[in-house]
Amino acid sequence: MAAAAPPLCAWLVAAGAHADCGADEHHRQQHRQTQCLDAGSGAMFGLDRRPLGARRRGSARSGMAMSVALQPERVIVEKKRPDVKQRRVVVTGMGVVTPLGHDPDVFYNNLLDGHSGISEIETFDCSKFPTRIAGEIKSFSTEGWVVPKLSKRMDKFMLYLITAGKKALENGGLTEEVRNDLDKTRCGVLIGSAMGGMKVFNDAIEALRVSYRKMNPFCVPFATTNMGSAILAMDLGWMGPNYSISTACATSNFCILNAANHIRRGEAVSNSMIL
Numbered sequence: 168m169a170a171a172a173p174p175l176c177a178w179l180v181a182a183g184a185h186a187d188c189g190a191d192e193h194h195r196q197q198h199r200q201t202q203c204l205d206a207g208s209g210a211m212f213g214l215d216r217r218p219l220g221a222r223r224r225g226s227a228r229s230g231m232a233m234s235v236a237l238q239p240e241r242v243i244v245e246k247k248r249p250d251v252k253q254r255r256v257v258v259t260g261m262g263v264v265t266p267l268g269h270d271p272d273v274f275y276n277n278l279l280d281g282h283s284g285i286s287e288i289e290t291f292d293c294s295k296f297p298t299r300i301a302g303e304i305k306s307f308s309t310e311g312w313v314v315p316k317l318s319k320r321m322d323k324f325m326l327y328l329i330t331a332g333k334k335a336l337e338n339g340g341l342t343e344e345v346r347n348d349l350d351k352t353r354c355g356v357l358i359g360s361a362m363g364g365m366k367v368f369n370d371a372i373e374a375l376r377v378s379y380r381k382m383n384p385f386c387v388p389f390a391t392t393n394m395g396s397a398i399l400a401m402d403l404g405w406m407g408p409n410y411s412i413s414t415a416c417a418t419s420n421f422c423i424l425n426a427a428n429h430i431r432r433g434e435a436v437s438n439s440m441i442l
């Protein structure tokens with residue numbers, strides 16, 4: 168039943184190259200003088216320790232007394248920046264699997280032309296439901312991207328992610344030949360997805376009604392949201408950071424930011440991410 172709904176994610180970007188900024192000023196420790204209110208800052212919020220009776224008498228004078236007592240102590244605080252080389256992180260490749268096209272240019276131009284990705288659902292019979300439209304991915308093929316044995320077994324969401332991921336790698340010039348020269352322990356995959364393999368999980372529940380023997384043994388791992396990045400990492404043999412972020416509409420931004428930070432911190436030289 169859950170066959171048609173495509174995952175929210177579609178864009179895939181492979182970020183690779185990084186460059187040292189070089190300029191010394193990035194490494195120089197910056198000394199900042201910060202003025203701090205120290206001891207007695209509680210008084211800033213009007214804390215007056217005198218007995219209530221004393222406060223009631225002559226409030227104008229007590230206000231004055233307070234401001235006099237509150238000379239802030241000036242403290243110089245030195246802020247040390249961590250000794251991390253600033254790196255520029257750039258996006259070097261893109262790949263998409265979407266209702267608006269399977270090529271970044273086609274997809275983007277369709278967006279600019281105002282085409283909608285919403286259409287009538289074809290994957291399953293929905294004539295009994297009040298809503299019969301969705302952002303369905305049509306004419307999708309994994310040929311050349313996923314080995315047939317796996318594509319039969321996997322959930323669609325995983326197929327979309329592997330295909331888009333590999334397209335992005337190729338698009339960024341990371342062909343198989345180039346990838347063989349990469350240090351795989353320093354290559355990571357970050358693919359965010361709102362949900363995991365809903366169809367595989369649903370089928371397993373249905374199968375359970377008959378017998379547990381009919382269940383797909385992969386129904387639990389395939390239902391997890393990180394299976395997209397895990398399966399691509401396993402396919403590529405990449406052993407760097409490999410996980411999934413799931414924060415609804417903000418997923419893509421978190422993925423880009425985290426992947427960029429891994430590269431910046433030297434934990435990876437290349438990352439794939441789904442937006």
Ligand SMILES: *[C@@H]1O[C@H](CO)[C@@H](O)[C@H](O)[C@H]1NC(C)=O
Nearest residue numbers: 393397400401404405406409
């Ligand atoms: C990637 O993550 C999955 C689980 O999420 C793990 O099984 C796998 O070993 C990780 N790394 C690689 C290189 O596959």
